[in-house]
Amino acid sequence: MRARHADNGNGLCMHWLEAGDASPETPMIVLLHGFPDLAFSWRHQLLALAQAGFHVVAPDQRGYGRTTGWTADASSNLRAFRMDNLARDILGLVHVLGKTSVHAVVGHDFGSHVAAWCALIRPDVFRSLAMLATPFTGPPGDAGTPVPRARQLAEAIAGLSSLERPRKHYQLYYSGPDANVEMHGARQGLREFLRGYYHLKSAEGAEERPMPLPDLSASSLARLPTYYVMDVGLGMADTVAQGIAQREMGPSRWLSEDSLGVYSEEFGRTGFQGGLLWYRAATSPALQKGLEFYAGSTVDVPSCFIAGELDWGVHMLPGALAAMQRDACTRWVSARFIADAGHWVQQEQPEAVNAALLDFIATSR
Known part of the structure; x- marks a missing residue:
């Protein structure tokens, strides 16, 4: 290599x-x-x-x-x-x-x-x-032909904040101004934040078998794990800390301490903002309009x-x-x-x- x-x-x-x-x-x-x-x-x-x-x-x-x-x-x-x-x-x-x-x-x-x-x-x-x-x-979709599905998704995401337990979509959080600072400066430390994030989204962190959601609505999206649909008052680092606190996390069989060290060293040096700009571009209506050419x-x-x-x-x-x-x-x-x-x-x-x-x-x- x-x-x-x-x-x-x-x-x-x-x-x-x-x-x-x-x-x-x-x-x-x-x-x-x-x-x-x-x-x-x-x-x-x-x-x-x-x-x-x-x-x-x-x-x-x-x-x-x-x-x-x-x-x-x-x-x-x-x-x-x-x-x-x-x-x-x-x-x-x-x-x-x-x-x-x-x-x-x-x-x-x-x-x-x-x-x-x-x-x-x-x-x-x-x-x-x-x-x-x-x-x-x-x-x-083409600007002259509104795509009902895209509109329905936007409405579902917007509706998350009105649920009895107010929520927010992780992509909008990642697109916002606070995500990089909150994750890079995680209270549990960057290495432990990454350990927890990788764990929760792996098979080792799964609490139930995933299944298709019944429809595209706020109440359906709210069934997703909190690292996808977050509590409205929490950032991702605190969301991960809360998720880890609710379960036992032993040594990972797939992510060694040396490998975790590569991730924590690189993201410690660069931060997350470069990757988060992908989300900001993907959630920008003006930028996405240009892709309607395709x-x-x-x-x-x-x-x-x-x-x-x-x-x-x-x-x-x-x-x-x-x-x-x-x-x-x-x-x-x-x-x-x-x-x-x-x-x-x-x-x-x-x-x-x-x-x-x-x-x-x-x-x-």
């Missing part, structure tokens, strides 16, 4: 991890992390996929880790953090590495959306798509979905899983759910995920 960095041609000095033969003729796989994560999250996939004959690349994306060239202050250009520009970051990396195509682009969490946008905009380059944990339902576009390369059976994130948006398979992706291959895994599926059950990825890649060669 190697660490490298270079100018990606889109304003970044991009840092990435890679494994395998880097010659131009070797087929490439690109692995894209989500929040709050790093290229390091793919440590179990890099060598396994390289041993199968691929050049495997996992970058720290814009706003994260050791990739530089982005800013996280109040004057940051949010347009740089919109999905089409994040996809352009990855296209630039592909060109830097001397490739003309990517055999498979694989994304986890928010990285699943970046991977999907790569395949949607440039199917000539990104030849197949694997999405982990977070379904992709397609571009925003309304009606579909992902037309072979596509699959992989998730942990105990991941509530799969059901966070009611109907998203079906919409991904039915509407967003025209060459659907498979959906696979991994036993004894939560949200961090590629770290919790790496061998099962590696096998699922290789099975998918074999069908899309």
Whole structure:
């Protein structure tokens, strides 16, 4: 495994991890992390996929880790953090590495959306798509044709504050001005905040088996765990502390102390604001309006979905899983759910995920 960095041609000095033969003729796989994560999250996939004959690349994306060239202050250009520009970051990396195509682009969490946008905009380059944990339902609708589902979601999120137990959606919290300061300066300490956050969203922290929500309403969304639909008076660090206090948390079988140290050191150095700007861009009506240019576009390369059976994130948006398979992706291959895994599926059950990825890649060669 190697660490490298270079100018990606889109304003970044991009840092990435890679494994395998880097010659131009070797087929490439690109692995894209989500929040709050790093290229390091793919440590179990890099060598396994390289041993199968691929050049495997996992970058720290814009706003994260050791990739530089982005800013996280109040004057940051949010347009740089919109999905089409994040996809352009990855296209630039592909060109830097001397490739003309990517055999498979694989994304986890928010990285699943970046991977999907790569395949949607440039199917000539990104030849197949694997999405982990977070379904992709397609571009925003056309401004002249309001999308009832989008309006219904906005109404449901707004309605959370009026519930008997007032709540707020985590994406709006992440988009606000206080999230970075509260999480980076967590009262329990940054390392313990991250330990608790990763634990609660993993199979080890699951208290019940996730299930699809009955409808898209505030009362349905309120059934989600508090790390998705938070009490209105709490930040995420306090939400995590409260969740951990209500259960026993033993040593993790999937996140070692050394690995946790990598995360706490990197986010201690950079803070979370770079990643939080993704949420701010995604919840900005003005910025999302620009993506309506792609309304009606579909992902037309072979596509699959992989998730942990105990991941509530799969059901966070009611109907998203079906919409991904039915509407967003025209060459659907498979959906696979991994036993004894939560949200961090590629770290919790790496061998099962590696096998699922290789099975998918074999069908899309």
